[in-house]
C-alpha cells in the first residue's frame with residue numbers, strides 16, 4: 105500500500121527535551137490505520153473522492169447501515185477493538201438476513217479529542233480481524249471530531265443474485281417459523297456484563313457476556329438458506345418484537361411456542377435459578393440470530409443445512425392468517441396457554 109513506512113513523529117516538548125508522540129491527525133490516522141484495511145483495488149487506497157465497484161451481470165447490491173453511539177450501544181470503557189467488531193457485525197448480520205454475501209463497507213467515525221491514536225489503532229485492528237473472518241473490505245469513509253460521544257456509522261453492502269434477496273414481507277400462513285443458534289444469550293449477557301446476574305458460574309457468565317459484546321453474523325447460513333426460506337430478518341430488537349415486525353409487514357400473525365425456544369447451556373443454567381428471566385430471553389435484544397419462515401416441506405433440507413454449517417436451526421412456531429385486532433405475535437406455553445409478554449423488546453427511539 106505504501107503506507108507501511110509511515111512512522112509516528114517524535115518531537116520535543118516546549119518545556120524540555122522529553123520526547124512525546126505527536127498525534128497523527130485525521131489524514132495521518134487514515135493513512136496509517138485505515139488505508140491498510142482498504143484491500144480492494146476499487147477503494148483506491150482511500151486516496152480518492154469515492155470508491156468504484158464492479159457489479160457482475162445478474163447480481164444486485166444489498167445495502168444496509170447501522171450506527172452505534174457511546175453510552176447507548178456500548179460503554180465508554182469497552183475495548184475499542186470489540187466496539188469496532190460489533191459495529192461491523194451488526195451490519196453483516198443484516199446482509200446475512202437478506203441472503204447476501206458481504207462485499208465492503210463505509211465507515212464514518214465521530215470522535216472526541218479524548219480518543220487518542222492508540223484507541224483508533226486498536227479500533228482499526230478489530231476491524232481488520234473481522235475483515236479477514238468475513239471477507240469484506242473497507243471502501244472509504246469519513247472521520248470528524250466532535251464534542252459529543254463516540255459515534256460509529258457503518259454502511260455495508262453485499263451482493264446477491266438478481267431477485268434472490270430474501271425479504272421480511274413474504275411470510276405466508278402455514279409457514280413454520282425458525283431461529284438460528286440460541287436465543288436470549290445477549291439479554292442475559294448484558295446482565296452478566298453489568299454484574300446483575302448472581303450465583304452464575306464464572307465461565308457461563310463470561311460466555312454470556314461475550315455473546316452480548318460480539319455477535320456472530322450467520323453469513324454462510326443466511327446465504328445458503330436463501331432458496332429454502334420465504335421470509336427472513338435478523339433478531340436485533342428481541343425475538344417477540346422482531347417476529348412482530350416480520351408478521352406485520354407480511355400481513356400475517358405468528359404463534360410462538362415458548363417451550364421450543366433454543367437455549368444455550370449457560371442460559372438454561374440462569375433460567376433454572378431465575379425462571380422469571382425466561383421472558384428476557386423471549387423479548388431481549390442483540391442476539392443477531394436469523395429469524396425466518398419456510399414451507400414445512402423444506403424442514404429437512406433446512407435442518408440438514410444447519411448440521412452441515414454447525415449452526416443449530418430450530419422451529420419455534422408457525423405463521424397463521426391475520427386476525428383483525430389481535431396482536432401479531434401470540435406466545436403459547438407447552439400446554440397451549442397464551443403467555444403474556446410485558447416487555448416486547450427494544451424500541452427504537
Ligand SMILES: [Mg+2]
Pocket residue numbers: 197198201337338339340
Ligand atoms: Mg436487522
